[in-house]
Amino acid sequence: MITLYNVPVSSYGAKVRIILRHKGLDWTELAPPDGYGSPAYRAIIASGTVPAIIDGDLNLADSEAIAEYLDEAHPDPAMMPSGIGARARAREISRFHDTRLEPVLRSYFAQVAPATRDADIIASNAHLLQDRIDQLAVIASPAPLMTGEDLAIADCGFVASFAILALLQDILDLPVTLPADLAAYGAALAAHPSVSEEDDRYRAVLADWASAKIDG
Ligand SMILES: N[C@@H](CCC(=O)N[C@@H](CS)C(=O)NCC(=O)O)C(=O)O
Structure with a gap:
């Protein structure tokens, strides 16, 4: 049985949960002891980050490393396309999500509580965020998913990130739009059967997190 260290509001954790679910794997989910980054958790997972898994004698952090490990250890259903070029493009999209898009979304978290909002940061980040979204629209050609009909690793990070984007557009009135293809x-x-429940769960947890911040 795989152990997943996670916290409910982790977007990267949502990515791994979708992969576990899509592959029909059972897992036990634990909160990091004393929270992520704590000495107790770092004694188990050196980076101190969530998500992380323990599978047998393997301790592994980083959602993308976990995703590729799960796809190799449990190849059915495959979550990478076939063909060297298509696989390279899928990795490019995953990494663009993790290193270019998600960090800009995350940079808004300090803006959710009204007391710590900064209108200049909100406006300047919106230009950067729109630019990253527009770059994604050039890199990716969803048909209807990132690598075609089948759910792939490259899709799984976007579930939480689109939920975060919708929340930010709602509460901060962000002047950011998704191009029609990406919408x-x-x-x-x-709507994908392996995604919809996790999408609902994540949106509910995110809404509670934002309400707690907004209500102080
Ligand atoms: N690249 C990592 C990022 C994971 C990450 O930043 N997780 C956050 C929570 S969503 C975390 O653990 N932060 C604690 C820290 O950075 O010490 C991944 O894909 O798993």
Whole structure:
């Protein structure tokens, strides 16, 4: 049985949960002892980050490393396309999500509580965020998902990130729009049978997190 260290509001944790679910794997989910980054958790997972898994004698952090490990250890259903070029593009999209798009979304977290909002940061980040979204629209050609009909690793990070984007657009009135192709992609992704329950769960947890911040 795989152990997943996670916290409910982790977007990277949501990515791994979708992969576990899509592959039909059982897992036990634990909160990091004393929270992520704590000495107790770092004694188990050196980076101190969530998500992380323990599978037999393997301790592994980083959602993308976990995703590729699970795909190799449990190859059915495959979550990478076939063909060297298609696989390279899938990895490019995953990494663009993790290193270019998600960090800009995350940089808004300090803006959720009204007391710590900074209008200049909100506006300047919105330009950067729109730029990253527009870059993604050039890199990716969803049909209807990132690598075609089948759910792939490259899709799984976007579930939480689209939920975060919708929340930020709502509460901060962000002047950011998803191009039509990416909006259609988001709808197709959320409707996928391996995604929809996790999408609902994540949106509910995120809404509670934001309400707690807004209510102080
Ligand atoms: N690249 C990592 C990022 C994971 C990450 O940043 N997780 C956050 C929670 S969502 C975390 O553990 N932060 C604690 C820290 O950075 O010490 C992944 O894909 O797993």
